Amino acid sequence: MSSQALRVDPKTQLFEDDFAANSADLPGAGLSWLDSRRVLAMESFAATGVPTRRMEAWKYTDLAGALDGELEPATLFRADTAATTTDVFADLPGTRVVLMNGFLHYIGGTALTDDIDIVDLTQLSARTPEWVRLYLGTGPTGGGPGLGTASLALMRGGIAVRVRAGAQGLSPLHLRFINPSRSQPLMCHSRVLIVLEEDAQLDLLESHSGVTSEQVLANLGVEFVLKKNARLNQIRVQEEGTHTLHITSLDARVAGGAHYQSLLVNLGAHLSRVDMNVRLEEPLASVGIRAATVLGGEAAADVTTIVDHAAPHTKSRQLFKSVVGGRAKAVSQGRVTVRKGAVKSDSHQMFKALLLAPRAEADAKPELEIFADDVVCGHGTAIGALDEDALFYLRSRGILAAEARQMMVRAFLEDAIGEGTSEAIHDAIWARIDAAMTNVEDVP
Amino acid sequence: MLEIQDLHVRVDGKEILKGLTLSVPTGEVHAVMGPNGSGKSTLSYTLAGREGYEIVSGKILFNGEDLAPLSSDARAARGVFLAMQYPVEIPGVTTINFLKTALNAQRRARNESELDALRVLKLVREKAKALNVPEEMLRRALNVGFSGGEKKRLEVLQMSLFEPKLAVLDETDSGLDIDALRMIAESVNAMRGPSRTMLVITHYQRLLTYIVPNRIHVLASGRIVKSGGPELALVLEEKGYEHLIGEPA
Ligand SMILES: Nc1ncnc2c1ncn2[C@@H]1O[C@H](COP(=O)(O)OP(=O)(O)O)[C@@H](O)[C@H]1O
Ligand SMILES: [Mg+2]
Numbered sequence: 072m073s074s075q076a077l078r079v080d081p082k083t084q085l086f087e088d089d090f091a092a093n094s095a096d097l098p099g100a101g102l103s104w105l106d107s108r109r110v111l112a113m114e115s116f117a118a119t120g121v122p123t124r125r126m127e128a129w130k131y132t133d134l135a136g137a138l139d140g141e142l143e144p145a146t147l148f149r150a151d152t153a154a155t156t157t158d159v160f161a162d163l164p165g166t167r168v169v170l171m172n173g174f175l176h177y178i179g180g181t182a183l184t185d186d187i188d189i190v191d192l193t194q195l196s197a198r199t200p201e202w203v204r205l206y207l208g209t210g211p212t213g214g215g216p217g218l219g220t221a222s223l224a225l226m227r228g229g230i231a232v233r234v235r236a237g238a239q240g241l242s243p244l245h246l247r248f249i250n251p252s253r254s255q256p257l258m259c260h261s262r263v264l265i266v267l268e269e270d271a272q273l274d275l276l277e278s279h280s281g282v283t284s285e286q287v288l289a290n291l292g293v294e295f296v297l298k299k300n301a302r303l304n305q306i307r308v309q310e311e312g313t314h315t316l317h318i319t320s321l322d323a324r325v326a327g328g329a330h331y332q333s334l335l336v337n338l339g340a341h342l343s344r345v346d347m348n349v350r351l352e353e354p355l356a357s358v359g360i361r362a363a364t365v366l367g368g369e370a371a372a373d374v375t376t377i378v379d380h381a382a383p384h385t386k387s388r389q390l391f392k393s394v395v396g397g398r399a400k401a402v403s404q405g406r407v408t409v410r411k412g413a414v415k416s417d418s419h420q421m422f423k424a425l426l427l428a429p430r431a432e433a434d435a436k437p438e439l440e441i442f443a444d445d446v447v448c449g450h451g452t453a454i455g456a457l458d459e460d461a462l463f464y465l466r467s468r469g470i471l472a473a474e475a476r477q478m479m480v481r482a483f484l485e486d487a488i489g490e491g492t493s494e495a496i497h498d499a500i501w502a503r504i505d506a507a508m509t510n511v512e513d514v515p
Numbered sequence: 516m517l518e519i520q521d522l523h524v525r526v527d528g529k530e531i532l533k534g535l536t537l538s539v540p541t542g543e544v545h546a547v548m549g550p551n552g553s554g555k556s557t558l559s560y561t562l563a564g565r566e567g568y569e570i571v572s573g574k575i576l577f578n579g580e581d582l583a584p585l586s587s588d589a590r591a592a593r594g595v596f597l598a599m600q601y602p603v604e605i606p607g608v609t610t611i612n613f614l615k616t617a618l619n620a621q622r623r624a625r626n627e628s629e630l631d632a633l634r635v636l637k638l639v640r641e642k643a644k645a646l647n648v649p650e651e652m653l654r655r656a657l658n659v660g661f662s663g664g665e666k667k668r669l670e671v672l673q674m675s676l677f678e679p680k681l682a683v684l685d686e687t688d689s690g691l692d693i694d695a696l697r698m699i700a701e702s703v704n705a706m707r708g709p710s711r712t713m714l715v716i717t718h719y720q721r722l723l724t725y726i727v728p729n730r731i732h733v734l735a736s737g738r739i740v741k742s743g744g745p746e747l748a749l750v751l752e753e754k755g756y757e758h759l760i761g762e763p764a
Contacts, residue, residue: 459566464603465613467563468673469591469621478616482607482656 099195173261219320283312594680
């Protein structure tokens with residue numbers, strides 16, 4: 072903290088001021104386990120501050136530059152959510168949870184069974200269940216500089232979910248995040264904790280949206296804890312408003328035999344960054360990450376992952392696909408670490424981008440750190456424009472230019488979206504991608 | 516009626532067609548023959564409206580309408596079809612889905628009702644049978660991993676599916692064995708009719724024993740240097756292009 076006095080950084084100051092002024096009123100204030108985690112998190116955040124492009128992990132994404140200096144902390148807001156944005160997964164069954172500016176707003180849909188517990192993080196108290204206390208804010212929050220620590224230190228709301236041991240065949244859990252701006256620029260710091268006990272399985276359908284007229288910083292910290300042989304299938308569609316800075320810092324801890332599958336569909340926001348830190352902790356833990364980004368205008372989207380093979384016989388598969396038009400920018404960074412002794416680790420990363428406009432940008436950065444023998448680690452990168460020959464072929468058959476481009480974009484993204492999703496989910500996602508594509512095409 | 520008048524076409528700043536004049540009356544099949552590099556594919560791409568094929572001067576009229584200002588999709592909707600010398604592979608787009616999308620795009624542009632998936636499948640199956648195209652091929656990605664012969668058969672299948680008014684076949688015979696050649700010739704011959712105009716582009720005379728054209732034009736260095744009846748193919752077979760190039764048409 073000694074450097075603090077020397078630094079003149081109003082962006083970081085914004086967070087520190089919020090903490091100084093409001094920490095005594097934050098949810099769960101006075102609970103010693105939480106107070107100490109918040110203080111530690113704030114110290115850790117202050118040590119690096121709001122990331123700038125001078126930091127290696129943020130060299131492509133200018134968060135400090137994009138951040139408004141006048142953000143007010145969001146407060147609990149009761150409003151009609153139905154009218155604001157399209158619910159991506161409206162036609163799919165499941166338990167529906169709506170979070171508004173980071174606050175739990177609504178729980179409905181399929182009735183909750185005994186297999187799932189949900190805790191509102193605004194209601195933390197001495198009676199909060201043990202499992203929340205055990206895990207909330209204990210992950211390494213991001214794995215590098217970022218806003219993950221701030222999302223804990225300044226947490227205003229969010230939810231914790233636990234799926235009981237052996238619970239399978241549950242209807243999906245929908246987490247619908249709506250982050251509208253109101254009359255003033257807002258910052259929303261919230262957390263999600265999901266614990267899957269041994270052999271539990273969960274489908275998580277996550278959407279992020281919001282109509283904005285002012286800047287909204289949606290700063291979300293996520294922790295997933297997968298115990299032995301658990302399976303989490305996360306499908307996430309991010310179509311935040313045009314003024315939104317969407318930052319998600321996600322930590323997943325994957326125990327032996329457990330599998331974490333994640334599909335990140337990034338379609339919106341002014342700037343988005345998903346920092347994913349996945350630790351494969353025990354033998355036979357595995358993770359599959361697929362990111363599909365479709366951007367136009369001046370938007371920027373960044374998916375940065377760290378996959379840590381901390382045990383032998385662990386497996387990771389990552390596929391990053393970006394379609395970029397206008398002057399947009401898609402960044403994909405993936406670091407795979409294989410620790411000493413993590414023999415028979417098996418990892419693969421593939422980065423592909425399709426540039427639809429001369430000023431569109433895609434950056435891909437694979438990184439490998441291998442400290443074990445007898446491992447298989449591969450990666451590949453391909454960035455290019457639409458195949459003009461193919462485009463002409465389709466058009467010569469009567470297919471209009473826009474439709475031909477759309478066919479080729481679909482073909483490009485299909486393996487990222489298609490595999491492992493049900494037809495209904497697949498259709499829901501494609502409906503949003505098609506909508507996003509029309510915006511991408513609109514702006515030259 | 517296709518009328519090409521004194522056509523000059525530039526590609527990447529280089530003039531490739533240098534005053535090409537050619538007319539094909541409606542209902543006729545004409546052949547364009549020429550050595551490699553003479554501009555055959557350039558002519559076919561120009562007819563199909565490929566971007567980058569810049570018409571410097573001259574005219575292309577089809578049934579009286581100037582094709583130059585029309586995009587390639589608009590030309591397709593008006594009945595222009597090009598069977599390409601090198602059909603393009605498009606990963607991720609299944610052949611049957613492509614055929615359906617293309618057929619309906621053309622119909623939509625002509626204000627005709629779109630056909631549902633079942634109708635299209637039925638139509639395509641019919642055409643596929645005549646060309647010995649296996650059903651399994653239709654479910655694969657467009658042209659991906661198809662043999663040379665399979666690609667060419669799919670081009671001809673498209674021609675019979677779209678029923679164009681002007682069909683241009685660019686070296687559809689190259690790389691085919693004799694059985695495939697016969698089959699393709701049969702499909703082409705079946706499509707000859709009083710309201711269809713066809714331009715068969717080839718390097719070899721072989722195809723023209725199966726598809727007997729009304730007239731043959733010899734293309735060399737971007738110009739038609741000689742035109743004649745079907746017997747011209749035999750002269751070329753015997754004496755080669757050499758003796759024609761050099762002496763003016
Ligand atoms: N994109 C291009 N840029 C420059 N020259 C080209 C291009 N495409 C073709 N050519 C040239 O134009 C001439 C005619 O080519 P092409 O029409 O393909 O001939 P053919 O089909 O008769 O073999 C050749 O000399 C070839 O090298
Ligand atoms: Mg050619």
